[in-house]
Amino acid sequence: MNKQILLSIHKWFGLIAGIFILVMGVTGSIIVFDDEIDHFIHSETIEQPNSSKPVSLDKAYSSITNKHPNWDLRFTNIPKSANRAIEAEIRRPDSRRFLYVHPVSGEILFDSNSQNSFTHWMLKLHYSLHSGFWGELILFIAALMFIGSLITGFWFYRKAIGRVLTFKIRPRFRNLQSTSSELHRTIGVWALLFNFITATTGALILFIIVSTHIKSDGPKPMPNPPAVNTSIDNLLDKAQTSYPGFDPSYISMPKQPNGNITLYGHMNTDWPIHYRFSNYLKFNPQNGKEQQSFFIANQPVYMHLLSFIYPLHFGNWGGIIIKILYSLFGIAPAVLSITGFIIWQKRNRQKKRIKQKRRNERLAA
Numbered sequence: 001m002n003k004q005i006l007l008s009i010h011k012w013f014g015l016i017a018g019i020f021i022l023v024m025g026v027t028g029s030i031i032v033f034d035d036e037i038d039h040f041i042h043s044e045t046i047e048q049p050n051s052s053k054p055v056s057l058d059k060a061y062s063s064i065t066n067k068h069p070n071w072d073l074r075f076t077n078i079p080k081s082a083n084r085a086i087e088a089e090i091r092r093p094d095s096r097r098f099l100y101v102h103p104v105s106g107e108i109l110f111d112s113n114s115q116n117s118f119t120h121w122m123l124k125l126h127y128s129l130h131s132g133f134w135g136e137l138i139l140f141i142a143a144l145m146f147i148g149s150l151i152t153g154f155w156f157y158r159k160a161i162g163r164v165l166t167f168k169i170r171p172r173f174r175n176l177q178s179t180s181s182e183l184h185r186t187i188g189v190w191a192l193l194f195n196f197i198t199a200t201t202g203a204l205i206l207f208i209i210v211s212t213h214i215k216s217d218g219p220k221p222m223p224n225p226p227a228v229n230t231s232i233d234n235l236l237d238k239a240q241t242s243y244p245g246f247d248p249s250y251i252s253m254p255k256q257p258n259g260n261i262t263l264y265g266h267m268n269t270d271w272p273i274h275y276r277f278s279n280y281l282k283f284n285p286q287n288g289k290e291q292q293s294f295f296i297a298n299q300p301v302y303m304h305l306l307s308f309i310y311p312l313h314f315g316n317w318g319g320i321i322i323k324i325l326y327s328l329f330g331i332a333p334a335v336l337s338i339t340g341f342i343i344w345q346k347r348n349r350q351k352k353r354i355k356q357k358r359r360n361e362r363l364a365a
Contacts, residue, residue: 003156010152013145015344018337020129020142024202025333027126032315032326034119041118045100045110051082057232059106060086061253064099065225067108071097072223072255078236078248079103085110093220096120127206133213140210143203146333150196153188164189177346184339191332198330201313223255230288232261238288239263239281243295249276254285260292261285269297273317278307 014021030037039046057075064073068090077087085100096114101107114120121130129135154161163169164186171182188195232251239246245268252262260282267279278296283289296307311317315326 006152006156010149010156011340011344013149013152014337014340017142017145017149018341020139021146021333022337023129024126024139024142025330025335025337027122028198028314029327029330029334031119031122031126032323032330034123035316036323037119038117042100042110046085046087048083048085048103051104053082053104054233055079055082055086055103056106057086057236057251059104060088060101061106061228061232063101063106063108064088064090067111068097070223070225073225073253075251075253078251092223127209133210136206136209136213140203140206143199143206146199147196147203150192150199154192157185157189160185161189161192176342180339180342180346184336184343187332187335187339191329191336194326194329195332195336198313199333201309204309205313221256224257225254225259226257226285228253228261228285230261230283230285235261235263235283235288238290242290243267243281243293245269246279246281248281259285267295267297273308273311274304275307275310 055078057078060075061073065071071090071092074089074091075086076089077084079086082103084103086103088099088101090097090099098110098112098114098117098120099108100110102109124130127136127139129139131138157164160169169185171186173179173182236248239248246265247268248263248265250264252264254260261284262280262282264277264280266274266276270278274296280292280294281290282292284291296304315323
């Protein structure tokens with residue numbers, strides 16, 4: 001494949017997907033700090049006075065289900081001690097609410113529609129443009145185009161990568177076109193691996209979402225959870241006693257009569273990059289008997305790789321330093337989109353001027 005064809009593929013993939021790449025890059029750089037942003041906004045509610053009393057998920061469950069019966073309930077953050085609120089989420093096919101619950105009394109401290117959440121709004125913009133299935137499909141196609149643009153860009157700049165990384169090619173910022181060209185090459189090279197990882201994992205996540213919609217038989221049924229006659233707190237203790245090293249951090253309550261209580265979490269043998277849902281235990285909500293266990297350590301290699309997808313994409317696997325790096329590198333797609341458009345616009349104008357000049361010369365002759 002010759003250089004001109006590669007350049008055309010690189011250019012048109014970048015131009016067509018550019019605005020969507022810009023949106024995904026900017027929103028991704030923000031939502032990498034979703035937990036920190038939510039904590040900052042709701043710090044007075046989340047942070048509770050120190051208490052020696054145990055955290056009670058049973059009381060929290062009772063308070064939430066009394067106020068909101070027949071919802072799909074998940075405990076999304078389970079504090080280790082009673083100095084932090086329990087975080088919960090309830091869902092129906094057309095609605096979602098976020099709650100903060102007192103860790104000891106179970107009193108609901110905060111209860112709001114997800115539409116009022118800044119981070120959730122940004123997340124929906126990031127993966128669906130707030131346009132449902134069609135937004136998800138458009139972004140999936142844009143992600144594939146971005147991957148194609150990265151591959152062609154790598155081939156186009158492959159001989160210069162070493163010199164760019166070692167600063168042997170010095171940027172020249174003479175005018176807007178040269179500045180855009182230098183930024184496009186330098187940032188494209190430096191962020192190449194990061195962009196390829198986030199674009200590939202993002203495309204995989206969107207493929208799962210889009211294919212799930214396509215395979216769906218219709219609207220999701222309304223939640224119809226059964227009565228829970230076992231203690232959630234006792235299940236946590238039982239899980240940690242039966243499986244030393246298991247650290248539950250997310251609980252999904254049954255949403256249909258035949259459903260189970262599912263505890264998700266990390267094992268102490270997991271890598272930091274393993275997804276928080278890589279291990280789970282399922283319990284009968286009536287008698288508390290264990291129904292199923294799943295641990296990533298016992299799974300084949302491809303299951304480990306699948307478990308890496310979400311953490312690799314969202315950057316929530318290595319603490320605040322990794323998040324800062326993700327946020328900084330996350331701006332790269334936006335810069336590449338803007339500089340790529342400027343380069344195309346300048347070259348297009350230059351081509352038009354040359355054509356006009358030649359036309360004038362022919363007329364004059």
